[in-house]
Amino acid sequence: MREMAQTQSSNQLWIADKILMGLSLRDYVRSLMTPGNLVVAAIFIVGIPLIVYRFAFGLGASTALTQEAPWGLWIGLDMLSGVALAAGGYTMATAVHIFNIKALRPVVRPALLTGFLGYLFAVIGLTADLGSPWRLPVPIALSHGTMSVMFEVAWCVCIYLMVLGFEFLPPVFEWLGWSKARQVVVKYTLAATVLGTMLSTLHQSSLGGLFLLAKDKLHPLWYSSYIPLFFFVSSIAAGITMVIFESAVSHRAFRDQLDPHAHVDLDGITLTLARGAAVVLFSLFFLRVQGFLETARWDLLPTAYGAWFLFEVLGFILIPALLFAWATRARKVTFIRALAAWTVLGVVVNRINVSMIAMNWTRSENYVPNWIEIMVSITIITIGVQTFRWIVNRMPVLHEAPGYPAH
Numbered sequence: 001m002r003e004m005a006q007t008q009s010s011n012q013l014w015i016a017d018k019i020l021m022g023l024s025l026r027d028y029v030r031s032l033m034t035p036g037n038l039v040v041a042a043i044f045i046v047g048i049p050l051i052v053y054r055f056a057f058g059l060g061a062s063t064a065l066t067q068e069a070p071w072g073l074w075i076g077l078d079m080l081s082g083v084a085l086a087a088g089g090y091t092m093a094t095a096v097h098i099f100n101i102k103a104l105r106p107v108v109r110p111a112l113l114t115g116f117l118g119y120l121f122a123v124i125g126l127t128a129d130l131g132s133p134w135r136l137p138v139p140i141a142l143s144h145g146t147m148s149v150m151f152e153v154a155w156c157v158c159i160y161l162m163v164l165g166f167e168f169l170p171p172v173f174e175w176l177g178w179s180k181a182r183q184v185v186v187k188y189t190l191a192a193t194v195l196g197t198m199l200s201t202l203h204q205s206s207l208g209g210l211f212l213l214a215k216d217k218l219h220p221l222w223y224s225s226y227i228p229l230f231f232f233v234s235s236i237a238a239g240i241t242m243v244i245f246e247s248a249v250s251h252r253a254f255r256d257q258l259d260p261h262a263h264v265d266l267d268g269i270t271l272t273l274a275r276g277a278a279v280v281l282f283s284l285f286f287l288r289v290q291g292f293l294e295t296a297r298w299d300l301l302p303t304a305y306g307a308w309f310l311f312e313v314l315g316f317i318l319i320p321a322l323l324f325a326w327a328t329r330a331r332k333v334t335f336i337r338a339l340a341a342w343t344v345l346g347v348v349v350n351r352i353n354v355s356m357i358a359m360n361w362t363r364s365e366n367y368v369p370n371w372i373e374i375m376v377s378i379t380i381i382t383i384g385v386q387t388f389r390w391i392v393n394r395m396p397v398l399h400e401a402p403g404y405p406a407h
Helices: 002-019 025-031 035-057 073-085 088-098 102-129 149-167 169-176 179-187 189-214 227-253 266-295 304-330 333-357 371-392
Strands: none
Touching (some): 035 102, 073 189, 073 333, 073 371, 088 102, 088 189, 102 149, 102 227, 102 266, 102 371, 149 169, 149 189, 169 179, 179 189, 227 266, 227 333, 266 304, 266 333
16 A cells, blocks of 8 residues: 555656646646637637538538539648748758758757647648548558659658657657666667658658649749759748757747756857758749749739749748848848748748648638637647647756766
8 A cells, every 4th residue: 555655646646747847736727827828719619610610520511612612721821831831850860860950959859849740730730631641641551652643742741740849859768767778779860860851852842743743724924844952941941040049939938948058048049040941942943943944934923823932932032041040141030030030921822822822822712710619720830839849848958957968
């Protein structure tokens, strides 16, 4: 009986320390009563029943999708944009572990966590979009052949999600106090990074490759034989700018998680990333110009679609590239962070353009997502943000874990 009591007491202490952050259950519940958490609760109260409703009554009852517009908000925003914005994981891991840019080491773990959650909730968004979600494993197990783009995307996303989980194991094991398991995982960090970079190169471009099959459906201003390359290079830009934006927000929102004795030059990291963003965005702009010159549809530029195309290419690619270059030289860190948020929005706009606005552009009726689709997307994104918050508040993501070598 004494041993059982000691075990129960030990479990209670573990839960209080690891889960409740050192608080009693009553104090922990009280700490949750904040205006922000009340807004999150309201979103969940409305959104979670709508997710259940979608799976209970199908796509026809819960979306504005039609035979002419089979891809909607859940593909354009949750899946394609989510995968692109999660690219910070492989870009930062590659920069630090392969190219040995040590100055970026403090942002690797947040980037890996953002990447892992981004891919995880992109798959959840994809599941919501599928008419028969139980058939999600079909592209992996039963395909039309290894030459199928969907076959490659399915396998790469599945494996890379596991690789991201593996790369984020060190802070999990540090949180649990499993030092030997951490040592084993750390030994294979470089191998996991190389594998993750290879997989990301493949599936980021292959997501664009899906649209090569839609030449007669995708608007000529967005269609190009270079579209796989557009998707890959823009994912690098998305990853870099997302890390700039996320690191700025995290260091403000999780100020209590930072080690006051550890000097992290966040401004220097931001300037380094901004230089990379400028180079990548310039590269992307010239690739988009090459893609346009391939088709040379000058006659479409004076149209409404042409104006929107120019706004995307100039407003979200060329102008940010020039501004990143200027702001880096002028050391305008605050401006760079705002510009990074604008660039992230630009990647989302591009993915929505390709999958929704410019897709089936000759259809008789335009697709407009209904309120259920919007609310489900907001709910999925909110769950992802809250999961990130839960992990960062408990695990050594923004600070060094006591007793472990610098990660």
